[in-house]
Amino acid sequence: MEGSTVAGSQDGQIASPRRAPSQQRSRERVERMLAAASALIAEQGSDAMRMGEVAERAGVSIGSLYQFFPDKRAIIWALAERYTAESQDCIAASLAEVSDAEGLRRAFSELVDIYYGRFLAEPVMRDIWSGTQADKALRELELADSRANAEFLTAVLRRLRPAADPATLETTALLIWQMGEATMRLAISVGRQEGDDLVAAYKRMALRELVGE
Amino acid sequence: MEGSTVAGSQDGQIASPRRAPSQQRSRERVERMLAAASALIAEQGSDAMRMGEVAERAGVSIGSLYQFFPDKRAIIWALAERYTAESQDCIAASLAEVSDAEGLRRAFSELVDIYYGRFLAEPVMRDIWSGTQADKALRELELADSRANAEFLTAVLRRLRPAADPATLETTALLIWQMGEATMRLAISVGRQEGDDLVAAYKRMALRELVGE
DNA sequence: TGCAAATGTGAGGATTACTCATGTTTTTAG
């Protein structure tokens, strides 16, 4: 999860794989490329991001860019992958030690706030998730991420309701997670006040389902 | 909602407006263009749809295509607009005469089934909503659509719960609607069995919120 | 009938993701 960040061909689509940087120098350059891409996405959105501009801002040639990323989508994918990995650690930590309903209530509520805060604050994450859903590889990454996060939630639910059907719990957890992401996306695309209200309403609904009345 | 289907510049982006067809001949040609685009999207997805191919299949020149559509997105937008308009009529009719909790339960349940069925059956709708979320104009269309549909739901809720805060009802309705669309998108991207389970779980959660236990 | 507006055409302009032949630096082997 550290050295393999620069992805080659992901997804079913063809996309010639690229070398992973092995030297110190090239690792630093790849970091500069990702930083440049991130900045450009923050400024203008991933759609308007030009490969030439990424190269220029990173201080490398266009050829070097393609030395490590098979195509434009791969850069965006790499950024997205970092964000999700970060989030997952945070989520796993929050939910790991939950052992009762009240604990779940508190942990989940806090998690939603943190997630919402990140959505609001990180223009790149915002752009990638709300904008570039078009990309199949990204959608698959998001689904995998949702499944992983829902799995943490499922684990908690299994502890709290040992009698319940495991498959049902899993479905519930995945649904709640996905709905959360949908709510965030909606919330950041409407006004701030309405967005806050929507997130609060989601939190209420999800908690009702998770810990009952 | 009939003659103005061929849209010009939508959204804040620049996009030179185009003439609306006024003659019988051109109206038929525009229909052919939309039909060709629809078929191509069904076959390969909107991303792979080439303007030249649309023109060729519609039996018109590339220039004629651009006579009525300012750009590629406008064609997709026009198709999306038709679908949403169709759906809205159907939804309004279903919810109009609901007057008690049991009626809402039945109408909502049926609505979800119909919507899910359409998602599964219509490759074009599927592609446009699950794929081309990248487009700002499309996201705005979807939001407007969600708001309109949620409004029907809000009207019902106001009738059933006159005492409740109207703004809260509106937020609830919008959230439930948006979550429904998110659930559908998720459901069609996983296996059929899991998808069905997710939709069923969504239905349960939404109804719990709408009509109580 | 004749003219203006609407419509039709497709070669070519413009943009941009991406390639590749060639040169340079780093690592490795003897």
Add this chain to the structure above:
DNA sequence: CTAAAAACATGAGTAATCCTCACATTTGCA
């Protein structure tokens, strides 16, 4: 240390595709 090999760097050029525009044709109408 040296030379070969591997990794890395470069940027002019290729290919694909959206879209324009100058000009031709058809239609509506006085």
